[in-house]
Amino acid sequence: MTEASAIESSGRSREAPRARSIVIGGSAILLAITSAKLLLHFLAIHRYGFFRDELYYIACSQHLAWGYVDQPPLIAGIAWLARHLFGDSLAAYRVFPILAGGATVFLTGYLARELGGGSFAQFLAAAAILFAPLCLAMHSFLSMNAFEPVFWILCAWIAIRIGKGAGQHWWLLFGAISGVGLENKHTVLVFGFAIVAGLLLTGRVALIRSKWIWAGGLIALALFLPNLLWEAHNGWPQIEVVRNAQEYKNVHLTALRFLFEQVLFMQPVTLPLWVGGLWWYLFAPEGREFRFLGWTYLIVLATFMVLGGKSYYPLPVYPLLMAAGGVAFESFAARSLDRRWIKIAYPAALVLGGLITVPFGVPVLPVETFSRYVEALPYSKWVKTERDATAPLPQIYADMFGWENISSTVARVYHELPQREQAGCAILAGKYGEAGAIDHFGPKLGLPRSISDHNN
Numbered sequence: 001m002t003e004a005s006a007i008e009s010s011g012r013s014r015e016a017p018r019a020r021s022i023v024i025g026g027s028a029i030l031l032a033i034t035s036a037k038l039l040l041h042f043l044a045i046h047r048y049g050f051f052r053d054e055l056y057y058i059a060c061s062q063h064l065a066w067g068y069v070d071q072p073p074l075i076a077g078i079a080w081l082a083r084h085l086f087g088d089s090l091a092a093y094r095v096f097p098i099l100a101g102g103a104t105v106f107l108t109g110y111l112a113r114e115l116g117g118g119s120f121a122q123f124l125a126a127a128a129i130l131f132a133p134l135c136l137a138m139h140s141f142l143s144m145n146a147f148e149p150v151f152w153i154l155c156a157w158i159a160i161r162i163g164k165g166a167g168q169h170w171w172l173l174f175g176a177i178s179g180v181g182l183e184n185k186h187t188v189l190v191f192g193f194a195i196v197a198g199l200l201l202t203g204r205v206a207l208i209r210s211k212w213i214w215a216g217g218l219i220a221l222a223l224f225l226p227n228l229l230w231e232a233h234n235g236w237p238q239i240e241v242v243r244n245a246q247e248y249k250n251v252h253l254t255a256l257r258f259l260f261e262q263v264l265f266m267q268p269v270t271l272p273l274w275v276g277g278l279w280w281y282l283f284a285p286e287g288r289e290f291r292f293l294g295w296t297y298l299i300v301l302a303t304f305m306v307l308g309g310k311s312y313y314p315l316p317v318y319p320l321l322m323a324a325g326g327v328a329f330e331s332f333a334a335r336s337l338d339r340r341w342i343k344i345a346y347p348a349a350l351v352l353g354g355l356i357t358v359p360f361g362v363p364v365l366p367v368e369t370f371s372r373y374v375e376a377l378p379y380s381k382w383v384k385t386e387r388d389a390t391a392p393l394p395q396i397y398a399d400m401f402g403w404e405n406i407s408s409t410v411a412r413v414y415h416e417l418p419q420r421e422q423a424g425c426a427i428l429a430g431k432y433g434e435a436g437a438i439d440h441f442g443p444k445l446g447l448p449r450s451i452s453d454h455n456n
Helices: 003-043 052-061 074-086 090-114 119-131 133-138 144-163 170-182 188-201 205-209 211-233 237-249 255-266 268-283 285-306 315-334 342-360 367-376 403-416 432-441
Strands: none
Touching (some): 003 090, 003 119, 052 432, 074 144, 090 119, 090 133, 119 133, 133 255, 133 315, 144 170, 144 285, 170 188, 188 205, 188 315, 268 285, 285 315, 403 432
């Protein structure tokens, strides 16, 4: 063996234990943070009541179909599965969203590892998503938004693997995950477009020309086709719902306001992290081969801003930035002994800031205590996505109260009717939340199911 080969062999032997240490240490950290995420949500799973949309999805699950006027079919299928596995209770319907939240946290940290980050980078990325108020909120109740980040992260992970030289046949899995994701929420189309555009803008044309990416696209189309045919057969109601929401329901935001709400949603302390992640993708030499993901973020953000989407629609793309931000921060802190104090100060600020805003994402406080908390720290009042009247509580929490009272009041009036009138009585609800409440709580109160022309 020559001296050069001996040195190379020695270097590899030292590198292997270090790599194993990073994997083991990183995995332990990710499991710990994921466990904290799950514990936090499961401890609060019974607090408050059903959110308005949950009642709607539960009602849709009583009528399974390949589409609904305002969403694809997967969420109704998840509600159906939850009811048959865990029962017809508040906690039962929230198990799957909580598990999706745990997966989102773990996969974000794992994405940082895939980008070359060590244990510290993985910790920062996962902790940032753990404490993001919007992520906490979306994983606290049954919603399409709870599952969407999982699909986006998995697709991004596959794209990263392919960018690093993995076989082109991985595009088939990318297509399969995208297809299932489209049955959850149509905004996956924006993400897919942004990925392809990002590859083109960064000169990765060879990947676009691959037969495998087109085969993956066909798989996605095949999985999406049942909902697509349902939409076509019913006159494309999803498009009409979106247009009506933009005209009558959603708050119109300026570009600056849209960006400001991104900062609030993701927790202000994480701003340097995800901005640093965007910089790492676009400008750092180490991020060159992943540069298309930086463009993916910018295209997703610009698309929702231009099309008038709600400010929380870009949520699923932020794990990609947090992962890169963890890598950038780890590299920055390691370059000088003078910077190592940052490795203690910034995580401490991240955790402290996160703990302060946790009540805005998870109902951990009694409602009276939280009302006073909102007055002392009006964090949620800085965000408004719909034109509904302002309530003392954030909209997500305000819409968790009153549904049983509505149902009981209607039941009292119904049972006061003469018997002959009850037989021909119908309960007409003006909005899907009220209709869903009657359908969920009504059977135990002796009520017939409601009728309503709101959405589905």
